[in-house]
Amino acid sequence: CSYTITTQCSTTTLVGVACQSSILPEGSIRLFGGSTSGEGRVEILFNGRWGRICSTLWDITDGEVACRELGFGTDNVSIPTFDSFPGEDNNIQPIWLSELQCSSSPQSLSECFHLEPTGFADCYSVFDSFALLRCGKIV
16 A cells, blocks of 8 residues: 655644555455355445345345355355344345346356346345355355
8 A cells, every 4th residue: 555654744633544455346246244254145346335135036046156256166055044144134235236137157246137227226125135145165
């Protein structure tokens, strides 16, 4: 991380530097809130903010694409139910994608068809309104 040092500071001026080693591109995904690195709520980065993917039409094929994108195997991929998932619900988080329809060929969720443009998603589920996933082992 680059920064400039100046000697024009006084005891009443406070300064800090925060460096980030890598900036993730728009459309990056992660699994959040699971008890292991291979499970959790599927989140996508849009406009610099992590958001949910709606569970409407979320299925095993979508999950396999997400697991592959994250570097996990696609053997034993499962879609946990909301009741069995140990993660927390975060209803203040935006829903960025809804009604994903992946085929088995895409390498990322952003390549999959989805009904609404990213960032303008509707979600018809009230309680289980986010996509959950358990992936296979890291490949």
